[in-house]
Every structure is written in structure tokens, then in C-alpha cells.
Amino acid sequence: MPRGPLGDEGGGRRGDAAHDTVNTERPTMYELELHxxxxxxxxxxxxxDRLAREAVRTRRAARHDTPAAESHTERPRRNWLPRTA
Structure with a gap:
């Protein structure tokens, strides 16, 4: 069978009523169940996702409320940028 122009792999004839109209029928029970x-x-x-976000917020709030989070503040903070002239 000779092939038609590109984009015509559907095998249907151009102007075929089944391909030109929009399906206005009600969805089948199968489609409704899939939905x-x-x-x-x-x-x-x-x-x-909501539960995971809530857990992150709870852990973050708990981290900020504990005194253990302040144990790192005793040493001076490292300066990551080079000194300017």
C-alpha cells in the first residue's frame, strides 16, 4: 500500500465523517471509572504532599525552639568571601 503524505499515518480517508466530528456522546462507564x-x-x-509540608514545618519549628541549635554559635562564623582591599 503506498504511503500518503507525512502526518497521514492514521489510515483514514480525508473528509471521513468519523474523523471530522467531535465526540459529543456521554462518556462511557469505563471512562467515568478511569476519571x-x-x-x-x-x-x-x-x-x-500536605502532610509532608506540615512535617517539614514542624521539624523546622522544633529546630528553632531547641537550645541545641545555638551550640554552633560559640565559634566565629567563617567568612566565605575574600577580604577586600
Whole structure:
């Protein structure tokens, strides 16, 4: 079978009514179930992300409240930039 111009790998004829119209039918039960599954996955992922952010905020707040965090302040801070003239 001879190949048509590039971009015409679909095998359908140009002007074919099945390819030119938009599907206005209601979604099938399979599509609805896939949508529900994906929606539930996104909600679970968002909840995990919120929980992880909350854990980071809690750890950060606990780090700032403990006196152990101040043990490093006894030594002078290293100057990472060279001295200017």
C-alpha cells in the first residue's frame, strides 16, 4: 500500500465523517471509572504532599525552639568571601 503524505499515518480517508466530528456522546462507564480512579489518586497525592509540608514545618519549628541549635554559635562564623582591599 503506498504511503500518503507525512502526518497521514492514521489510515483514514480525508473528509471521513468519523474523523471530522467531535465526540459529543456521554462518556462511557469505563471512562467515568478511569476519571474517578485518577481523581482519587490525585486527592491522595495532594494529601501526602500536605502532610509532608506540615512535617517539614514542624521539624523546622522544633529546630528553632531547641537550645541545641545555638551550640554552633560559640565559634566565629567563617567568612566565605575574600577580604577586600
Amino acid at each position: 474517578r480512579i485518577r481523581s482519587a489518586e490525585l486527592r491522595r497525592e495532594a494529601q501526602r
